[in-house]
Amino acid sequence: MTDQANRPYPAIEGKLTSASRTTLSHIMTGNDTNLLGTVHGGVIMKLVDDAAGAVAGRHSGGPAVTASMDEMVFLEPVRVGDLVHVKAQVNWTGRSSMEVGVRVLAERWNESTPAQQVGSAYLVFAAVDGDGKPRPVPPVIPETERDRRRNQEAQIRRTHRLARRRAIRELREQRAAEGIED
């Protein structure tokens, strides 16, 4: 089911999911608000990218760049005074890319109520060398049933991303061949 099997690079020893799993926590202040007075979605997206980038760097053992961010979902508004926790882990690895899954939780900074999930996202990072070229990553080793489910779901998203890119490229090539200009 995985296309890791087709990796052209020499085999690299795998790394456990827990080895790079990371939580980034931040209290939201008045500087983070939008015109409605709640926290700006872009502030949350920056935290998501930061946490996922740390995970990708830890897993791959070096620099990694954001290739794509998809399915960023905001479930509830985040408010000033919320303590936001951004939890990220590697769900899947290819040859040089990694899918990082992120969950965003929020709780009042000064109350002992349980944290509530307010968002989630999936990002693809590519590990790069000093010239910015893709470099191989260690295969991720899922440890729990939840990790295995996330790995299987990530493979479904990977298949859909590739199919969507291919279909759009083919459509553009077809329109160009027919001499259609946008």
Ligand SMILES: CC(C)(COP(=O)(O)OP(=O)(O)OC[C@H]1O[C@@H](n2cnc3c(N)ncnc32)[C@H](O)[C@@H]1OP(=O)(O)O)[C@@H](O)C(=O)NCCC(=O)NCCS
């Ligand atoms: C991401 C990047 C390194 C890919 O380089 P490339 O020359 O296109 O290399 P490849 O086509 O071999 O892609 C490398 C891997 O990334 C994956 N990838 C590339 N673009 C992708 C995208 N848009 N979505 C998902 N995966 C992507 C490929 O599938 C491949 O995965 P694999 O090696 O596991 O099979 C390059 O496009 C880049 O540097 N982009 C800018 C990244 C950046 O600066 N991010 C911060 C934005 S400010």
